[in-house]
Amino acid sequence: MSIRASMAAPSCHTIFAESFFRRNADLFAPHLAAVGLDEKILMSPESEIPLSQYVALWEVLGREVSPSIGLQVGIRTQSSDLGTYGHAVRCAPSMKLVLRCLRHFISVLAQGTRVGNEDDGKSVALSYQITDPAIVQRRQDSEFSIGIALNLMREITLCPELRPIRVEFEHAAPIDLSFHREVFDCPIHFDRPDNRVCFSRDLLDMPVRTADTRLYEALEPFLEQQRKHRATATDLLSQLGLHIASSLGSGSVSLELVAGSMKMSVRTLQRRLTKHGLDFSQLVEGIRRSLAEDYVARSDFSLTEIALLLGYAEASSFSRAFRRWTHSTPKHFRESHSGQLFSDTAIGG
Structure with missing residues (x-):
């Protein structure tokens, strides 16, 4: 235990x-x-x-x-x-x-x-x-x-x-x-x-x-003590994730923009980030990468459309970032995930 x-x-x-x-x-x-x-x-x-x-x-x-x-x-x-x-x-x-x-x-x-x-x-x-x-x-x-x-x-x-x-x-x-x-x-x-x-x-x-x-x-x-410790960071991370994800299409996800959408001052948000050891730029990068992989693997959006959804001005910039994250081109990544097939309708057993 x-x-x-x-x-x-x-x-x-x-x-x-x-x-x-x-x-x-x-x-x-x-x-x-x-x-x-x-x-x-x-x-x-x-x-x-x-x-x-x-x-x-x-x-x-x-x-x-x-x-x-x-x-x-x-x-x-x-x-x-x-x-x-x-x-x-x-x-x-x-x-x-x-x-x-x-x-x-x-x-x-x-x-x-x-x-x-x-x-x-x-x-x-x-x-x-x-x-x-x-x-x-x-x-x-x-x-x-x-x-x-x-x-x-x-x-x-x-x-x-x-x-x-x-x-x-x-x-x-x-x-x-x-x-x-x-x-x-x-x-x-x-x-x-x-x-x-x-x-x-x-x-x-x-x-x-x-x-x-x-x-x-x-x-x-003991569990209650640990829950309070972990839950505080969990709540902040979840809130940040939602606001960052919804702001990506704007082209520039800044601390100021996210603080405004969370209805708090930049100073307050920065203080909370520091308290929990969070790096804002790493959070943005992680969310952008996760969404990028999902869009490429599971949608029929073009690279240009995905780039715009994630806040990139050009598909070439998105492709370079994608290769850095996955060591694969978006095209090859999409092809390698094409076998993840699901039926189109829900099925009752």
Whole structure:
């Protein structure tokens, strides 16, 4: 179990490696360099991994290993792989506290993400979504996270046959749904507002067989301390990301422009950036790169149109920046991603 006395403020949204990377070292190791990650994270649970690189790693695995790799790994991931966050979920003395723990403490494990739970009187839903606006291609992470949610419910109830009544994903439906149907055995819907797994409301009455009240009470204050520390930076990064992304087309994204759109003074914004160790120009560059890769890979916009959307005056300037980011021309990048095919309509399983 990983206990952290203090954490340095990140310059971007991050996720902790925890035991998860070590246990999946053979899967991840051959592909880390493709997204700029070092192999040392495989044996260092304390490593903070930029969320954008973590999600990009999943997308590489989806292309190079298996189109359903996220779900394949998620459905076998256990609470012990998720550090203190996972241990608290496992130890929570009631299903109500399990759901609160999943929702309230997610930023301790992963910033720039949101977990929710809803009760409509007939069913209970666990939802998940990345809130970082710069991360657009994220199918594998979504399926991985919903797979984890289902497996955690099975683990803590000691009920391996537990099945959801409905599953939803925000991405378009993959062509091959055979593994999804095998795992969930329920209707599966795509192109939805977020990702969620829904259970009968009877879930709330199921006992938590792995509960350890004393350990949960010991872990909760620590998690709350870390949540406050991480959530403050998460909120600022999310706000900045949205305002930067919406300002890119203006041609010049300045601190003054973003501060004005956030309705605060330049001095106040600069002070908040300094407090959290954030570099404004690096944030702009990261968001511009992420959106550029998505536009090139998944849209039919011309290079000139993409350049204008991202604030470049000329397509040639955009192409030079794109080669610097990806070591590939936009044309070759688009061709290499042309195999990421999805069906055009949502499919119910």
